[in-house]
Amino acid sequence: MSETLIRNADVVVTMNDQRAEIARGDVHIRDGVILSVGTGLHAPGAEVIDAGGCVVTPGLVNTHHHLYQTLTRAVPGGQDALLFGWLKTLYPIWAKFGPEEMFTSAQVGLAELALSGCTMTSDHLYLYPNGARLDDTIAAAEEVGLRFHPTRGAMSIGESAGGLPPDSLVEREPKILDDMIRVVDRFHDPRPGAMVRVGLAPCSPFSVSRDLMRDAALLARDKRVMLHTHLAENEEDIAYSLAQFGCRPGQYAEDLGWTGADVWHAHCVKLDSSEIELFGRSLTGIAHCPCSNCRLGSGIAPVRQMRDAGVKVGLGVDGSASNDAGNLVAEARMAMLLQRVARGADAMSAREALEIATLGGARVLGREDLGQLVPGKRADLAIWDLRGIEAAGSWDPVAALLLCGPTRVRDLIVEGRQVVRAGQIVTLDLPRLLERQRHLAQRLAG
Numbered sequence: 265m266s267e268t269l270i271r272n273a274d275v276v277v278t279m280n281d282q283r284a285e286i287a288r289g290d291v292h293i294r295d296g297v298i299l300s301v302g303t304g305l306h307a308p309g310a311e312v313i314d315a316g317g318c319v320v321t322p323g324l325v326n327t328h329h330h331l332y333q334t335l336t337r338a339v340p341g342g343q344d345a346l347l348f349g350w351l352k353t354l355y356p357i358w359a360k361f362g363p364e365e366m367f368t369s370a371q372v373g374l375a376e377l378a379l380s381g382c383t384m385t386s387d388h389l390y391l392y393p394n395g396a397r398l399d400d401t402i403a404a405a406e407e408v409g410l411r412f413h414p415t416r417g418a419m420s421i422g423e424s425a426g427g428l429p430p431d432s433l434v435e436r437e438p439k440i441l442d443d444m445i446r447v448v449d450r451f452h453d454p455r456p457g458a459m460v461r462v463g464l465a466p467c468s469p470f471s472v473s474r475d476l477m478r479d480a481a482l483l484a485r486d487k488r489v490m491l492h493t494h495l496a497e498n499e500e501d502i503a504y505s506l507a508q509f510g511c512r513p514g515q516y517a518e519d520l521g522w523t524g525a526d527v528w529h530a531h532c533v534k535l536d537s538s539e540i541e542l543f544g545r546s547l548t549g550i551a552h553c554p555c556s557n558c559r560l561g562s563g564i565a566p567v568r569q570m571r572d573a574g575v576k577v578g579l580g581v582d583g584s585a586s587n588d589a590g591n592l593v594a595e596a597r598m599a600m601l602l603q604r605v606a607r608g609a610d611a612m613s614a615r616e617a618l619e620i621a622t623l624g625g626a627r628v629l630g631r632e633d634l635g636q637l638v639p640g641k642r643a644d645l646a647i648w649d650l651r652g653i654e655a656a657g658s659w660d661p662v663a664a665l666l667l668c669g670p671t672r673v674r675d676l677i678v679e680g681r682q683v684v685r686a687g688q689i690v691t692l693d694l695p696r697l698l699e700r701q702r703h704l705a706q707r708l709a710g
């Protein structure tokens with residue numbers, strides 16, 4: 265039995281249904297589950313973590329990533345390109361990846377997320393060159409200790425068939441479906457507290473066929489797993505949909521079974537009001553990726569309208585070739601700022617952005633057991649030290665978390681286990697990992 269008492273936090277942000285914040289708060293954890301939250305708690309025999317000067321929040325949830333891209337950051341030809349040009353620069357480099365690149369890049373991305381307060385992340389892996397498998401990233405996450413929702417992505421329409429990716433990076437659709445079945449049967453855990461849940465994720469409407477979109481949706485319903493893809497990312501994406509399918513992305517998604525509480529779409533920058541209404545009504549989720557949208561010049565996603573229409577919204581750092589940082593708390597700050605750029609200073613508060621980053625993400629990924637510091641929920645939480653220079657002089661520690669900083673956690677706990685302690689990852693040897701990553705990046709740049 266493992267037991268931990270986090271005590272004396274300046275504020276515990278519970279994200280409970282009343283959004284209660286507890287001053288001088290304690291959190292008592294046993295065997296990966298939150299036992300109680302309050303003040304003056306006693307837990308004889310428990311490990312004690314003193315959180316004086318800190319804010320404790322639910323762990324942040326990342327709903328969209330391509331972890332493998334940590335090996336292709338700031339690639340010269342892709343630095344200033346729009347989405348389609350950016351992809352065409354990077355595809356030939358990604359074609360050189362294999363299992364080692366997938367494993368190492370995933371560990372780097374996961375460690376980076378952990379240090380930024382993230383306890384659970386999804387990943388969208390849609391290319392499998394040279395023997396790479398989804399298994400490589402799952403092994404990486406197991407070692408780092410984050411809760412992981414990998415998705416079996418896919419591309420099947422190569423250049424010769426009118427798609428965007430080179431033929432060498434696409435797979436045959438029957439083989440894709442077979443591997444989707446394999447990874448779900450092998451790794452998906454539907455139980456509360458699951459550390460791994462698998463989703464199905466054809467890459468985007470412009471890289472797979474209509475048939476594969478439909479078949480993946482049928483398979484996901486049969487296996488009771490979630491569906492994920494990129495949708496309505498920018499104007500090029502909308503134009504492609506209108507030209508190829510004769511409809512907007514929202515209708516394409518609905519026609520093929522890609523709406524519902526078990527579906528979440530990345531970006532959705534260009535959804536119109538009827539598509540937003542459709543997503544709200546059908547409980548379809550969104551992974552909002554503000555930094556990536558800025559980086560690729562895609563636009564500002566209408567998150568204010570989405571939230572007002574009841575759409576479930578979570579945050580995503582997106583792949584590290586289009587951000588190129590994987591700092592989730594910085595992403596929450598950017599989400600807040602971008603809505604203000606679009607709609608004024610009262611468009612989104614720091615507290616609402618924090619809610620999207622925690623509870624919002626958990627809801628998007630279908631995790632009722634996470635996202636709130638409430639008795640009975642799983643013990644995923646982040647401890648933020650507000651005594652550093654970034655937040656010095658701040659009057660409201662919870663708002664300061666996004667209006668000022670810090671951008672790294674002091675401690676991170678996942679399923680009751682410590683992943684970050686005193687600002688350091690404790691589950692792996694980070695300097696050695698970074699050395700391996702440098703070596704691989706140099707080999708790719710060759």
Ligand SMILES: [Zn+2]
Binds near residue numbers: 328330388582583
């Ligand atoms: Zn993406």
